[in-house]
Amino acid sequence: MSIVRCEELSRYYYQGAENAIEVRALDQVDLQIEPGEFVSIAGPSGSGKSTLLNMLGALDQPTSGKIWIQDELLNGLNKTELADLRLRRLGFVFQSYNLIPVLSARENVEFVLQLQGVGAAPRKARADSMLERVGLGELTDRRPAEMSGGQQQRVAIARALASEPDLLLADEPSANLDSQTTADLMNLLTELNRSLGTTIVMVTHDTEVMHYAERQIKMRDGKIVN
Amino acid sequence: MQLVWALAWRNLWRNPRRTLLSAGAVAFMVFILIFVVSMQYGSYDTMVNHGASVVHGHVQIQRTDYVDEPRVRFVLEGAQALATRLRNDKSIKAATARAMSTALASNEETTHGAMVIGVDPANESKVSWLPRAVDEGRYLATTGNRTAPAAEAVIGRVLAKNLGLTVGDEIVLLGVTPEDGMAVLIANIVGLISSGQPALDRALVHVPLGLFQEAFEMQGAAHSVAVMYDDFNDASADSDVLNNAIADTLKETADTPGGPPNVALWNRLMPEIQGAIDSDKASSGVLYSVLVILVTFSIANTFVMMLFERTREFGTLLAMGAKPLTLRGTIQLETLLLAAIGGLVGALLGALTTYFVGQAGISLGAEAESVLAQFQMPERIHFGVLWKALPMAVLLMICTTQLAAWFATQRVHRMQIVEAIREEM
Ligand SMILES: Nc1ncnc2c1ncn2[C@@H]1O[C@H](COP(=O)(O)OP(=O)(O)OP(=O)(O)O)[C@@H](O)[C@H]1O
Ligand SMILES: [Mg+2]
Numbered sequence: 001m002s003i004v005r006c007e008e009l010s011r012y013y014y015q016g017a018e019n020a021i022e023v024r025a026l027d028q029v030d031l032q033i034e035p036g037e038f039v040s041i042a043g044p045s046g047s048g049k050s051t052l053l054n055m056l057g058a059l060d061q062p063t064s065g066k067i068w069i070q071d072e073l074l075n076g077l078n079k080t081e082l083a084d085l086r087l088r089r090l091g092f093v094f095q096s097y098n099l100i101p102v103l104s105a106r107e108n109v110e111f112v113l114q115l116q117g118v119g120a121a122p123r124k125a126r127a128d129s130m131l132e133r134v135g136l137g138e139l140t141d142r143r144p145a146e147m148s149g150g151q152q153q154r155v156a157i158a159r160a161l162a163s164e165p166d167l168l169l170a171d172e173p174s175a176n177l178d179s180q181t182t183a184d185l186m187n188l189l190t191e192l193n194r195s196l197g198t199t200i201v202m203v204t205h206d207t208e209v210m211h212y213a214e215r216q217i218k219m220r221d222g223k224i225v226n
Numbered sequence: 227m228q229l230v231w232a233l234a235w236r237n238l239w240r241n242p243r244r245t246l247l248s249a250g251a252v253a254f255m256v257f258i259l260i261f262v263v264s265m266q267y268g269s270y271d272t273m274v275n276h277g278a279s280v281v282h283g284h285v286q287i288q289r290t291d292y293v294d295e296p297r298v299r300f301v302l303e304g305a306q307a308l309a310t311r312l313r314n315d316k317s318i319k320a321a322t323a324r325a326m327s328t329a330l331a332s333n334e335e336t337t338h339g340a341m342v343i344g345v346d347p348a349n350e351s352k353v354s355w356l357p358r359a360v361d362e363g364r365y366l367a368t369t370g371n372r373t374a375p376a377a378e379a380v381i382g383r384v385l386a387k388n389l390g391l392t393v394g395d396e397i398v399l400l401g402v403t404p405e406d407g408m409a410v411l412i413a414n415i416v417g418l419i420s421s422g423q424p425a426l427d428r429a430l431v432h433v434p435l436g437l438f439q440e441a442f443e444m445q446g447a448a449h450s451v452a453v454m455y456d457d458f459n460d461a462s463a464d465s466d467v468l469n470n471a472i473a474d475t476l477k478e479t480a481d482t483p484g485g486p487p488n489v490a491l492w493n494r495l496m497p498e499i500q501g502a503i504d505s506d507k508a509s510s511g512v513l514y515s516v517l518v519i520l521v522t523f524s525i526a527n528t529f530v531m532m533l534f535e536r537t538r539e540f541g542t543l544l545a546m547g548a549k550p551l552t553l554r555g556t557i558q559l560e561t562l563l564l565a566a567i568g569g570l571v572g573a574l575l576g577a578l579t580t581y582f583v584g585q586a587g588i589s590l591g592a593e594a595e596s597v598l599a600q601f602q603m604p605e606r607i608h609f610g611v612l613w614k615a616l617p618m619a620v621l622l623m624i625c626t627t628q629l630a631a632w633f634a635t636q637r638v639h640r641m642q643i644v645e646a647i648r649e650e651m
Contacts, residue, residue: 059545059643080549087547094647098542102236107229114229115548159546 001071003167003199004056005032009065011051011222025051027222028065035166038193038200040210043219049203050171052219056201057090057169058082070166087116091160091198093170097152099144105131105155106140109162116163130158134188150181157188161198170202174209186212234559244532245564248525252568252623253575255521259514259619260576260611261583266510268584268609270503274458274492279354280423282495283321283452284461285468289478290488292449298327298442299404300485305448306435308475309349312453315467319456320352325438325448329401329411331381331431333389340385342399342411342431344438344448353452356421356432363393363417366434375436379413382427383420391415399431403443411441463491522626529557529634540638541646550638554631561631562624569620576619577611584609 011026025048033039033056041049054060055067058074067074069089077085086092099108109127118126131140134154144152153173160168170189174182190212193200202213210216218226238245278284287308292300302308305323312321325344330337347366351357357365360380367376379397386392393415401409413433421427439446453468455461462468468489478485493500533540540553587606 054644057545059647083544083547083549085547086545090547092542092545094542096538098538098647100233100539100543102240103233107232110229111233111543112546115543115546115552120228 001035002032002068003035003037004067004069004201006030006055006067007065009052009055009067010063011048011055011060012063024222026055026062029222029224031217031224033167033199033201035199036193036197037215038190038213039202039215039217040213041201041203041217041219042205042207042210043225045205047219048222049205049219051222053169053171053201053203056167057092058086087112087163089166091163091165091168093153093156093160093168093173095172095175097144097149097156097176099152099155099159101144104141104143105136105147105158108144108155109159112159112163126162127158130162131155133161133192134158148181149176150185153177153185154188157185157192161192161196164196164198166199168198168200170200172203172205174204174206179208182206182209230556230559234556234563237556237560238563241532241535244528248528249564249568249571251521251525252565252627253572255518255623256569256572256619257576257579258517259622260573260615261580262510262514263615263619264580264584264612265588265607265609266506267612269607270506271458271609272607273499273502274496276355277496277499278454278458278492280356280421280426281354281452282490282492283353284455284458284492285453285463286490286495287451287453287468287472288449288488288490289485291485293488293490296326296449298402298449301325301404301444301447301449302451302487303445303447303477304475305451306346306446308471309346309451311471311475312451312467313349315471317455317460317467318453320349320454321451322346322349322353323435323448323451324350325435325442325444326450327401327409327438327442329399329409329431331385331389331397331399333391336389338385338388339429340381340399340431341429342401342433342438344435344442344444345432346435350432353454356419356426356430359419359421360417361420363415365417366432367416375434375440377413377437378416378434380417380419380432381415382430383418384424384427385429385431386415386418388428393417397431399441401442405443407443409442411437413437458492461491463489463494518622518626521623522630525627526630526634529561529631533557533635533637537641537646537649541641541643541649544638544641544643545647550641554635554638557631557635558628561627565624565627566620569623572623573616573620577616580609580611584611 007030009026009029010024013023013025015021015023029052041052043049055062069085100111103111106127109130110123113123113126128140131137134157136151136154136158139147139151174185177185186209189200192198204210217224289300289302309321309323312318323346327342329340329342331340348368365380366378381397391397395415397413397415399411403409411433419427419430435448438444472487476487478487543553587608589606
C-alpha cells in the first residue's frame with residue numbers, strides 16, 4: 001500500500017479579467033509514493049510544486065483527478081474529516097516556520113499533541129524528547145523570537161513529527177536558511193527519515209537540497225517531467 | 227488545560243496597547259453602568275421616600291369606603307393598636323395612626339376651609355417630615371403619659387396669615403362628627419408650618435390625635451395608618467406582617483360591608499412618582515443599550531483586526547488539523563480574560579467612585595430643582611452603591627464581548643488554508 005497516490009490530478013486557476021486566463025497549476029499528474037521514501041519535488045517557480053504538495057496534504061481540492069492517502073480516497077471527504085486526517089497522519093513544515101510566537105519551543109510542540117488529545121504529562125515528555133532529537137534539548141523554553149531561523153525550523157520539524165505522522169510534507173523548508181544551516185537541516189531530515197521511517201515529501205528549487213532525497217521529481221508547467 | 231489558558235493570556239499581551247484599549251472600554255462601560263445606575267436608583271429612593279413622607283407613607287391602610295369618599299364616619303377601629311403592632315415589627319421603620327376631617331377655621335371676619343389631622347406627635351415625626359417644616363414656634367408636644375391631650379395645634383403658615391392668627395393665638399375649628407353632630411375643636415397655636423406646598427400651607431392643621439378624637443367623638447378610632455420601611459423596595463401591600471397585624475388588631479375584615487381594610491402601596495398613592503420612575507428607566511435603558519452596543523462594536527472591530535493579523539497562524543493551525551471551533555474557542559477565552567480584567571477594574575473604580583460621590587451628594591442643578599420640588603426632593607441627591615449592579619454590569623459586558631468575538635470570528639470557518647498560510651504578517 002502506498003502512502004499517497006494520485007491519478008490524473010489537475011488543479012486549474014482562473015486569472016485575469018472575467019477569469020479568462022486558465023492557469024494549469026497541475027495538469028494530469030500521476031504519482032505514487034511508498035512508505036519510508038524521501039522524495040524531493042523540484043522545478044522552476046510557478047511549475048506547480050506547492051500546488052501538488054498542498055493536494056497531497058489535503059489542504060486543497062483538485063479540479064479533477066483522484067488522491068488516496070493510504071488507500072483512503074480524499075475526494076468526497078468533508079472539511080472535518082480532512083482536518084482529522086491531517087491531524088492524525090500528516091505533518092507539515094513551512095518555508096517561514098509558522099510557529100506560534102507566544103509559545104515556547106516545547107509549548108509549540110505540545111500544542112499539536114493537545115489538539116490530538118494527548119494528556120499533559122505524556123505531551124510534555126514527547127515534546128522534550130522530540131526537541132532533543134532535533135538537537136534543541138537546551139532550548140525548550142525559548143520563544144521563537146529568541147531563536148535563529150534554523151532553530152525555529154527544527155522546532156517546526158519537531159512539532160510536525162511529535163504526533164508520529166505517516167507522511168511529512170515540507171514546502172521549501174530551507175529557503176530562508178544559509179547553506180550551512182541548510183546542510184544541517186537536510187542531514188537531520190535524512191536521519192529522521194531513516195530512524196523513524198517517516199515518509200518525507202519536500203519541495204525545493206535548490207538543486208543541492210534536492211539531492212538529499214533518494215528520489216527526485218522534476219516539474220514543469222504543472223506536469224511531472226522525469 | 228494550562229496550555230490553553232497560557233496561550234490565551236499571552237495572546238492578550240501580543241498587542242498590549244490594543245488589549246488595554248479594549249479592556250479599558252469594558253472597564254469604562256462597567257464603571258458608567260455602576261455609577262449611573264446607582265445614582266439613578268438613589269434618586270428613586272429619594273423621590274419615593276421624600277414623597278411618601280409628606281403624608282402617605284410607603285403603605286397606607288384605610289377603609290375601602292374611606293378611600294372612595296373620605297367621610298369622617300368611615301373609621302378604622304383599632305387603628306392605633308394596628309400602628310403600635312406594626313411599629314414593633316423589626317421589618318418596619320415607623321407607623322402612625324391619623325384621624326382626618328375637613329373643618330371650618332374662622333376668626334371674627336372670615337372663614338377658611340381647613341384640613342384637620344389628629345396625629346400621634348412622636349410617631350408622626352418618624353413617618354413625615356412635616357413636623358420638621360415648622361419654622362416658627364414648635365411642633366406638637368409628645369403625649370408622654372399625660373392622660374388628657376394638650377389642646378394645641380400647628381397650622382399652615384398661609385392659613386395663619388389668612389386668619390390673621392399667629393403663635394400663641396387660639397384657633398377654633400368646626401366640623402361634623404360621625405353621628406352628624408357638631409364637632410368643635412379649640413386649640414392654642416404653638417407652631418406654623420411652611421412645607422413649600424401651597425395646598426398644605428393653606429389648609430393644614432395638626433392637633434394631637436386624642437384632642438381630635440374628643441372633639442369629633444371618634445371613640446378611639448382613626449382613619450388611616452401610615453407605614454414607612456427602611457427601604458421602599460421592601461414595602462408591599464400584601465405581606466404576612468401586614469395581613470396578620472390587620473387581622474389581629476382591626477375589627478374590620480374583608481366581610482365588613484363597605485369597610486374592608488384597604489392597603490395601598492406608595493405607587494398607588496403617588497402614581498406620578500411611579501410614572502416618573504418608569505419613564506426614567508425606559509429612557510435610560512435605551513441610552514445604556516446604545517452605549518453598550520457602541521462599546522461592543524468597537525471591541526468587535528479590534529477582534530476583526532486581531533484575526534486578520536493572525537491569519538497565517540490560524541492557517542497553519544488549521545493545516546495541522548485544528549478545528550475552526552477549537553481556534554475560535556481560544557479567542558473566546560482571550561475575550562473572557564479581557565472582559566474579566568476590564569470588568570473587575572471597572573467594578574472596583576465604579577464602586578469606589580459611586581461610594582464617595584454618593585456620600586458627598588450630587589446637585590442636579592438649578593433647572594432640575596424646580597422639577598424636583600414638585601416631588602418634594604432635596605436639591606442634593608445622596609446615594610449608595612447599588613451592589614447588584616456590579617455583577618450585572620460585569621456579566622453584561624462579558625456576554626456582549628463573547629457575542630462580539632463569536633460574530634467576529636465566523637470568518638475562521640471560511641478561511642482558505644492554502645492562502646492563509648501564504649499570508650504575509
Ligand atoms: N491562488 C491562486 N490563484 C491563481 N493562481 C494561482 C494560485 N496559486 C497558484 N497559482 C498559479 O499556479 C501556478 C503554480 O503555482 P505554485 O505555487 O504551485 O508554483 P511553485 O512551483 O510552488 O512556485 P514557487 O517555486 O514560486 O513556489 C502558478 O502559475 C501560480 O501563478
Ligand atoms: Mg511554491
